[in-house]
Amino acid sequence: MIALASDHAGLPLKKEIMTMLDEMGLAYRDYGTYTDASCDYAAYAQRAAKAVVSGECDRGILCCGTGVGISLAANKVRGIRCACVSDCYSAKMTRKHNDANMLAMGARVVGADLGRMIAEIFLTTDFEGGRHQRRVDQIMAIEAGEDLTAGLEP
Numbered sequence: 001m002i003a004l005a006s007d008h009a010g011l012p013l014k015k016e017i018m019t020m021l022d023e024m025g026l027a028y029r030d031y032g033t034y035t036d037a038s039c040d041y042a043a044y045a046q047r048a049a050k051a052v053v054s055g056e057c058d059r060g061i062l063c064c065g066t067g068v069g070i071s072l073a074a075n076k077v078r079g080i081r082c083a084c085v086s087d088c089y090s091a092k093m094t095r096k097h098n099d100a101n102m103l104a105m106g107a108r109v110v111g112a113d114l115g116r117m118i119a120e121i122f123l124t125t126d127f128e129g130g131r132h133q134r135r136v137d138q139i140m141a142i143e144a145g146e147d148l149t150a151g152l153e154p
């Protein structure tokens, strides 16, 4: 199950992603917004992010104007690693190396076709694990309040 959310600016791209998911036969839940009336993205990001963290959804895709605001909001939810991406290479690598569980894109940054490609790569690429698991663990340790800086050179 894929969690989707957007604000008004991201709505057209989210609709493209819905069409793509239908074509791929992948199930999704749309956590809003549902109209093009101007709205604030944070609550929608939080609702979709909570669905991913709870296990109700496996991954999430978020859209706003730039992808930035909605990704920043999602990353405030514990357990979320949301990557704001506008190219195919980063989409692949954020799965392989960062195990990102949410993707954010900007409808005013990427077109419909590129947005679909990025989303497809994000959904079909596996995490590599290995040394990258250690690095992802370190990201999550920062979230848990750990200080990683003790061993660093001055």
Ligand code: RB5
Residues within 6 Å of the ligand: 007, 009, 010, 041, 064, 065, 066, 067, 068, 069, 070
């Ligand atoms: C809305 O105008 C816009 O600010 C929002 O969609 C997003 O781009 C913020 O980061």
